[in-house]
Amino acid sequence: MTYNKTSILTALLLSSALVLSACGESDEVNEPVGNESQTDPAPGTGDASPGGGLDEESIGGGTFGFTEFSVDVDYPDQDDAIDISYEEDRDNIEASFENKLENQDLSGNDAMDEIEPAFQQLDLSPDTPNDEAIEQVIGAFGIEAGYNAIEIDVRFSDGTEKEFKGTGN
Numbered sequence: 001m002t003y004n005k006t007s008i009l010t011a012l013l014l015s016s017a018l019v020l021s022a023c024g025e026s027d028e029v030n031e032p033v034g035n036e037s038q039t040d041p042a043p044g045t046g047d048a049s050p051g052g053g054l055d056e057e058s059i060g061g062g063t064f065g066f067t068e069f070s071v072d073v074d075y076p077d078q079d080d081a082i083d084i085s086y087e088e089d090r091d092n093i094e095a096s097f098e099n100k101l102e103n104q105d106l107s108g109n110d111a112m113d114e115i116e117p118a119f120q121q122l123d124l125s126p127d128t129p130n131d132e133a134i135e136q137v138i139g140a141f142g143i144e145a146g147y148n149a150i151e152i153d154v155r156f157s158d159g160t161e162k163e164f165k166g167t168g169n
Helices: 005-022 108-119 130-141
Strands: 066-075 078-089 092-099 104-107 149-156 161-167
Touching (some): 078 108, 104 108, 108 130, 130 149
Antiparallel strands (some): 066 149, 092 104, 149 161
């Protein structure tokens, strides 16, 4: 059997292109991130760079005060009903937002569009009491009452990690 090298090469290139294009779906945020309502950023707070990620001045959690943030909410009939994740590593940001109650599963820029307005409402620090942190997150993200458990993990810009936990309301 003889194979036409051109046909094999063409098929190989097309299949490689399909595989690579499927890998393009990720949690990476490549749109500007920051408080767009401010005309002059507050000291230590900068908008994201036009190419995605953060400006050099904002590296290290300066935009929201933390470099990692995750929320996991369980309801009686649905574990992991709400799963929010944000991670900032140098100038790379990854975000995901899943709300099974509202049939939402977002990643990357779409997730950041959903998460960013809530982040701008938060005023968390390592010293924030557990109950206050949970109230802020519930209010900012519009989390409905009736959950069994909520867990919030935050790594602040100074490297401090804090876990806030609450049970049913």
